[in-house]
Amino acid sequence: TYTVWDTTPPHVIFRVPADGATYAQGADLKYDYSCEDDVGGLGIIACVTSFAPYPVPDYPLDTHHLGTFTFDVYAVDGQLNLTHQTVTYTIADRTPPTISFSSPADNATYVLGQQVWASFTCDDGLYGSGLNSCKGDAPSGTQLDTSSLGTRTFTVTASDRAGNVARETHSYSVVYDFSGFASPAAPYPTATAMKAGESVPLKFSLSGNQGTSIFAAGSPSWSPCGAPDASTPADGMLSYNASSDRYTYMASSSKSWAGTCRDLIMTLRDGTSHRARFTFSK
Numbered sequence: 285t286y287t288v289w290d291t292t293p294p295h296v297i298f299r300v301p302a303d304g305a306t307y308a309q310g311a312d313l314k315y316d317y318s319c320e321d322d323v324g325g326l327g328i329i330a331c332v333t334s335f336a337p338y339p340v341p342d343y344p345l346d347t348h349h350l351g352t353f354t355f356d357v358y359a360v361d362g363q364l365n366l367t368h369q370t371v372t373y374t375i376a377d378r379t380p381p382t383i384s385f386s387s388p389a390d391n392a393t394y395v396l397g398q399q400v401w402a403s404f405t406c407d408d409g410l411y412g413s414g415l416n417s418c419k420g421d422a423p424s425g426t427q428l429d430t431s432s433l434g435t436r437t438f439t440v441t442a443s444d445r446a447g448n449v450a451r452e453t454h455s456y457s458v459v460y461d462f463s464g465f466a467s468p469a470a471p472y473p474t475a476t477a478m479k480a481g482e483s484v485p486l487k488f489s490l491s492g493n494q495g496t497s498i499f500a501a502g503s504p505s506w507s508p509c510g511a512p513d514a515s516t517p518a519d520g521m522l523s524y525n526a527s528s529d530r531y532t533y534m535a536s537s538s539k540s541w542a543g544t545c546r547d548l549i550m551t552l553r554d555g556t557s558h559r560a561r562f563t564f565s566k
Contacts, residue, residue: 290363294321294328301345301355303371308378309411313345319359319367326362333357334368347375348411350446377413380450381406381442388428388438388456395461395491396554400428406442406450413445430458433554459554460498461491466530469560472547475509480564481539483520486548487532488558493524500551504533509545509561518548542566 299316307313318341319331333339334356352374359367387403394400402425406418420440422428429436439453466487470476478484490498499522507515520535535548541564551557 290324290326290361290365292322292325293365293367294319294325294359294361295367296320296331296357296359296369298355298357298369298371301353301371301373304373306374306376307345307347309347309350309375310379311347313347315339315341315343315345315355317341317357319357321361328359329362330360331357350375350377350411350413377408377444377446377448379409379412380448381408381412381415381418381444383418383440383442383450383452385440385452385454388454390454390456392454392456394428394430394456394458396430396433396458396494397461397491398430398458400430402426402428402438404440406440408442408444413448416443416445418442428456433458433460457554459556460494460552462488462552462556462558464488465558465560469548469562472559473561475545475561475563478537478562478564480537480542480544480566482537483534484537484548484562485532485534486550486560487530488550489529490531492529493526496522496524498522498531498553500553500555503549503551504535505549505551506535507547507549509547512547512549515549537562537564539566 297318297320300313319328321327354370354372356370383406385404387401402420402422404420404424406415408415421438435455435457437453437455442450468476469486502517504518505515506518518535520533522533524531545563548560549557
């Protein structure tokens with residue numbers, strides 16, 4: 285008569301978390317492990333963890349908190365052989381900070397000389413590694429450059445203590461402060477009746493004397509109503525009256541235009557285009 289004893293302890297197979305693994309903060313993970321006895325053993329009678337909430341397989345793994353953690357499992361077989369195995373894993377911040385960027389708004393349009401201030405904030409979230417920097421082309425609260433016409437960009441860069449970097453760029457345009465044509469021109473597309481062959485006064489303000497180089501190349505131009513691609517350069521003379529803060533462009537017309545409708549198209553150096561419609565009689 286003889287007795288065979290099971291002296292081989294069981295073992296634990298860790299799939300999630302795996303030993304030495306690094307997981308992204310916020311990853312959707314569940315515990316995945318099992319206890320096994322060798323072939324011919326008496327089988328597993330207990331496979332338990334050592335800490336609350338005593339997670340069983342498929343229980344959610346906490347990935348919100350950053351750091352390095354251990355996970356312990358105890359396995360007991362039918363011969364009461366005991367195994368205690370531990371894995372170590374890391375939860376890392378792999379998510380860049382967020383940037384809240386309200387001014388300049390992306391693709392915003394501001395008028396020449398308008399007072400606009402940069403406004404932005406950065407955040408790394410409740411459980412993030414923490415902000416390391418939050419910098420714009422100028423500090424938040426700084427007045428934006430609207431001193432000249434054109435398109436500009438403003439970039440904000442944020443980084444956290446884990447080295448993640450976020451960058452956001454907004455574009456904005458600076459244009460003339462044009463508020464429409466004054467009489468006799470009417471709001472487009474309402475037509476103003478004029479006598480063919482006489483000069484057509486196009487009156488407008490740009491909030492101050494912006495000089496005489498205010499038109500884009502080839503502007504102003506005339507176009508038959510309903511045929512915007514058939515425009516021809518207009519002949520005329522531009523003047524500025526400081527007392528009324530008003531420009532007047534005296535556009536020539538032809539006597540042959542009697543009985544026709546035409547649009548006078550004014551494209552400014554800032555790239556904006558404005559129209560006034562006129563009908564011509566003898």
